[in-house]
Amino acid sequence: MQVTPSLAPPDSAALLGVGSSQTDLRRFLHSLPGVDQVGAEARVAALGTRSIKTTAKAYAIDLAIRMVDLTTLEGSDTPGKVAALCAKARRPDPTDNSAPSVAAVCVYNDLVGIARQHLAGSEVRVAAVATAFPSGRASRSVRLLDTSEAVAAGADEIDMVIDRGAFLSGAYSKVFDDVVAVKAACGTAHLKVILETGELQTYDNVRRASWLAMLAGADFIKTSTGKIAPAATLPVTLVMLEAVRDFRAATGRIIGVKPAGGIRTTKDAIKYLVLVNETVGDDWLTPALFRFGASSLLNDLLLQRQKLSTGHYSGPDYVTLD
Template sequence: MTATVPALADVARTDAALRTFLHGLPGVDQVGVEARAAMLGTRSIKTTAKAWAIDLAIRMVDLTTLEGADTPGKIRALCAKARRPDPADPSCPAVAAVCVYPALVPTAAEALRGSGVHLASVATSFPSGQAPLDVRLADTRAAVEAGADEIDMVINRGAFLSGRYLEVFEEIVAVKEACGDAHLKVILETGELATYDNVRRASWLAMLAGGDFIKTSTGKVAPAATPAVTLVMLEAVRDFRAQTGRQVGVKPAGGIRTTKDAIKYLVLVNETAGDDWLHPDWFRFGASTLLNDLLMQRTKLATGRYEGPDYFTVD
């Protein structure tokens, strides 16, 4: 299989060529990345800009439930919340997507029909990614056929950490093909990659193979999303577009729970990749509890008072 980016068509010609390219990427200065992420996290945002940022963050949420106890009733309730996060306020925007397991895609597809809210499904033997490739491809096709228009796949971290980069590349290419018209988000599981250099390499590998988004985490491994890791990934998509002309999205997932956290990430996006990425088409939050805090802060700005956490439905 060959790379999907014409300007880099020879990079994945052989395992050796791909390894040479990935290990030739500039190294990441750990101290510098962490210091810059921490510094950007101190930026203050005034009231008008904060209101805009909260609505943008709501529009960027992939409202997610990935529990063994998920039921059709829970999914229908989640989809209703995705469509109308605050039923008392019709000016509140809908979220970007609902993300569920493949078995619950038909239920979500019916509940979201006509809403404009995307339907994402974790496939490819989430969260381990360790099933045989034909099983992962069948999982992907089934989710798309059932109505998913976005697939969140997990890479085989064992293969990546063993240096079998071409194997990981070809698996992503195969999953992308199985997606058909659905967008592909490639989960790196950065908490298992150990170094920022590996995060940068995995980001480029996923983009070279045709991923539409790169995503930090499954949410099942600690640490999940961090500002520093997301900064490295934002630098990667920025540099990838500069070299290839193709824009790729970024999705931090796991551990982002408060409005303050979300705004820090929006500042990271603006200051690192630029405002072209400040749109739900190019930046998402994978979250289950973030939305309620965004709604509470939104109500506070509008009314001057906080509503209690039980004012909004518990996801």
């Protein structure tokens, strides 16, 4: 089956018969079944013991590299750092032509132009965090302007944050309307909605936030900003993948998932890939539908890749510092 992430039909909520009013959203989200916390954690622990070796490992490493959103979101980011990151995104391992490019470079709004310029002529996409990242604490007009400026500067993908305060206080329609408005401001750019699961307290909230974002038109749901600990975890990603699976069953729409933050080793990344394969199937094992938001992960992937291709262990002196 050909799978491409669909542009959000504005009526996906309507398709399910869910209105966008506060009452309708609340009734729907609170009717979702609760998450079995112990079961979810046991499930990811069991899947985490899968042994992925030799050719399967080589495949997984290359796939994971292609799924990386190479990210730099520091106050100290400079045009030079973004240029270096773009060079690395295009050609992660200068000593080995066969290493694939990453999926995207993820930067702040004001550095989108620089990234665009340095990625010209490559397949690597430019993602921008917008909507008053990472807190989301700004008025809707400011957040929309943030978004439209990033799109105008050439961003292919927008990573927005939801207003966790509104979500936690039960103002679901505000969050819904935010996402709908930002989606409209994105135009053709893909919209990733960051739930910031580290602030949502429970898996039930993660499930509700996932559904809320998908109903409002998200193309991707993303775990975290990377600024809050805990960031991405396997159980949270499992809950989100289940939401994506169920959403597809209910609406036919296919939504991507992006765990971000705290994924640093190849072993971790492979655990996520196993989780994807076992939860939503291999339709999702593509950079179009699953991404890793990471910076140091890429270096570890490259080290493991070098180990497989040369037969001896590589070291941090053989990859870039950041």
